[in-house]
Amino acid sequence: MNTNSRAARRAAVVAAVTCGGAFVAVLAAACGSQAAAPPAATPTATGSASPSATSSSAAAVGVPRMPASQCPTSALHVTVDVAKGSAAAGTSYVPIDFTNVSDQSCAMYGFPGVSFVTGHPGSQIGDAASRETTFGSETVTLAANGGTAHAWLGVADAGNFPASACHQVTAHVLRIYPPDQYASLYTSFTSPVCSAKITGGSTPLTILPIRPGLGNPGTVP
Numbered sequence: 567m568n569t570n571s572r573a574a575r576r577a578a579v580v581a582a583v584t585c586g587g588a589f590v591a592v593l594a595a596a597c598g599s600q601a602a603a604p605p606a607a608t609p610t611a612t613g614s615a616s617p618s619a620t621s622s623s624a625a626a627v628g629v630p631r632m633p634a635s636q637c638p639t640s641a642l643h644v645t646v647d648v649a650k651g652s653a654a655a656g657t658s659y660v661p662i663d664f665t666n667v668s669d670q671s672c673a674m675y676g677f678p679g680v681s682f683v684t685g686h687p688g689s690q691i692g693d694a695a696s697r698e699t700t701f702g703s704e705t706v707t708l709a710a711n712g713g714t715a716h717a718w719l720g721v722a723d724a725g726n727f728p729a730s731a732c733h734q735v736t737a738h739v740l741r742i743y744p745p746d747q748y749a750s751l752y753t754s755f756t757s758p759v760c761s762a763k764i765t766g767g768s769t770p771l772t773i774l775p776i777r778p779g780l781g782n783p784g785t786v787p
Contacts, residue, residue, distance in 0.1 A: 665714050
């Protein structure tokens with residue numbers, strides 16, 4: 567991807583989420599030039615650096631760091647709030663909302679792993695969501711018994727891709743791995759999607775990092 571395409575793509579994400587789905591010319595250009603990022607179908611393990619070394623390094627440069635212990639999957643309930651979604655130039659953005667249903671506070675940091683699946687449980691449909699790293703990660707604390715966090719999911723119109731490469735189907739279920747967790751959650755969300763894995767160019771799904779509260783148009787990211 568050249569520098570101009572990357573800049574257009576970053577502007578597109580901000581425009582679609584911040585402006586509640588305003589149709590802007592830059593997004594139209596970005597939709598066809600998204601670069602594939604490392605898939606996030608499953609979460610990655612915490613880094614091997616010692617906690618003390620990581621804390622000292624992060625504190626020295628003022629960079630947010632991953633909490634020592636993230637919210638376990640068992641503490642979370644997940645939904646997709648379609649009513650709060652937005653769309654622009656062939657890509658829809660919906661917030662994935664996480665609620666802490668345990669009696670202890672916990673923290674979330676980074677990106678959830680998200681993919682469409684055939685059922686609960688089921689096999690994966692197409693590509694997992696690639697990580698939109700334009701925005702940095704931050705630690706979000708969820709209060710006990712009701713604290714919330716969210717992450718925006720971008721779903722490109724399956725019609726953006728050649729039919730022979732996409733093999734469009736209608737999916738009804740999302741599988742979601744909370745950050746740094748190996749057990750998944752499932753929630754209903756119906757959308758036309760590509761059942762084939764897309765190689766090169768844009769990606770059908772993108773996921774943004776965890777942010778506090780419920781997702782609402784006008785929040786960034």
